[in-house]
Amino acid sequence: MKAFGLPLIAGVVVAGLAPAAAQNLTIGLKSEATSMDPLFHQLSTNIQVSKNIFEALTTQDALQMVTPGLAESWEAVDDTTWRFTLRQGVKFHDGSDFTARDVIYSFCRVPLVENSPSAYTIFTGGIADMAAEDDHTLTITTTATNPLLPVDLWSLAVLSATALGADDQVTYGPDGTCTGMGDVPQAPAFNDPAVAVGTGPYVLDRYTRGSEVVVTRFDDYWGGTPQWEQVTMRPITSDGPRVAALLAGDVDMIESPPIQDIPRIEQGEFTIVDALSNRVIYLHMLQQEDAPGIGGTDGENPLLDARVRQAISMSINRQAITERIMGGYAQAAGELLPPPMFGTSGRDVEAYDPEAARALLAEAGYPDGFSITLGTPNDRYINDEQVAQAVAQMLAQIGISVSVDASTASQFFSRRNALEFPVYLAGWGASSGDMSSPLKSLVATYDEVTGMGPTNAGRYSNPDMDALLTTAMATIDDDARDQMLQDAQTLVLDDYGIIPLHYEQTVWAMKPDLTYEPRVDQYTLAAEVKPAAE
């Protein structure tokens, strides 16, 4: 029965937009924003919608390079103090002026957001103090040296303090101890456009959960007149109907068409744009004495031997995976982040050499191989389970008998975090756009006190790498930090602590009169969709 309702609704929307088609844009997204509060849930589906309405002190361009946003410029005064010069003449959607007070209020509100499934406090936790020297000069003091502060600030949307009911004077205090906050509105209040007031190019018109988010042009936008009169972002979670909506003309653009459908979309004279993403797909191996799911080794964990890990890496034909399973929409990976991003060294992709791999296995004392379980999600990354199956077959060629254990993402991540897999396939997108992100999360020694290695479910541990990474993360000088991160990654990869497989490519499909500069962070930013040049 339910199927009857959808085409009717879609028909009404299209009919309503038709007269001024060139001024309007409709995008089919693969998942739905859960809230219009930009500081509620740190989730890419929410971020890519809220970026149209709200801005931050800094922005990241399509290649994740940090560029000025609401802050015109900034400088590190000393290791823990930063001075930001804010842009003059910026208006909020309600006509009020943007000042330092709005920034302080917005950061102060972060720890006061209730029920957040993934809080933004990971970005504000390290801010010791904030002070406005005047309306457009702001100093931020951090508890520890943080060279990535300008990067982090991109995640913190600036809200209108006045629209949210703050006092005239807002004073910063860490961890929710600010004063002058008034009665802080919670996430559900942001469904109301009178509360969801930002400085971005588009104004929230309506958010209808399960159906659409509609934003309209903000005529007083500081960055010039925005392109579209009205933008509709519609979640179409199933791949098939999303592609069908594009082909039928119900939407002008979609994100993430399935690779299998791309030839069909291209035949329909639509434009496909794609780019390398910051997401690496990797194999991680459990490197502790006690490991489940391994057979034929008399209870020993062969993965503790770097030669075995190297053999696994050499037995994988990455070229075949990217060409045959990923349909060319992936690139074989030699690092944890695609070069030339910050902290990469341009290291070569591991050469496919099953002969040498077999020799290494024999040298390590496993001439007849062993058996092992490979965990993988089957609905999280592009063709994830097929990639895992291919890896299993390649490992079988050198005598390692692999059984693939595929499960849905929620179950996979829970089991992965409980160390149930001796080897697992997963992906990592570096939201900061630099090497410290994968190193810190995936291969730094797991430590609950320092917060290092939270996603290191291989429990790889290399004290030299830890030391180098910790120093790098406290080094403001970009060149020095770049070199340290390169060296730290080299230590891990030389040791085969983790095995990069490929970088995913992100794909968008759109009508031929549109163009979009593909982003490495995989975001679909409506404000960046432009008409194609004539």
Added chain:
Amino acid sequence: MIVYLVRRVGQSLLAVMAMAVLVFIGVFFIGNPVDVLVSPEASQAQIAATVERLGLDRPLYEQFGIFVWNALQGDLGTSFVYGRPALEIILDRLPATLELALVALALSVGIGIPLGVWAGLRPDSIAGRTIMGARSWGSRCPISGRACC
């Protein structure tokens, strides 16, 4: 009549309880929601704080007890994903559900009852047998396949 009503209401309550238990256990087996909800960049302490805030660190029976106790007072809890009361989210969808249910009801009453009366009046005629046959075919069809049956 009263006995019948009491019995039916009792059965419905049992069914609701059984469903609640099944769904609760089902969700528990699918995996820890925090592993999917929380940002991958979060540290161990931040993950632990989220788990505690959502009450997921407590034993399952305790979580279930809290849910039932609140539900009896009309509070179905707060959605993890939307951060809003679950009841509100259900009510959001109510108009569409009612629309579908009413249209379905109108169709079944408007077409079903006249056809049933006709078949009942002439059970041995061709029309009567056709209607009876079509009815039993329709009711044996799985719900997911009804559109094509």
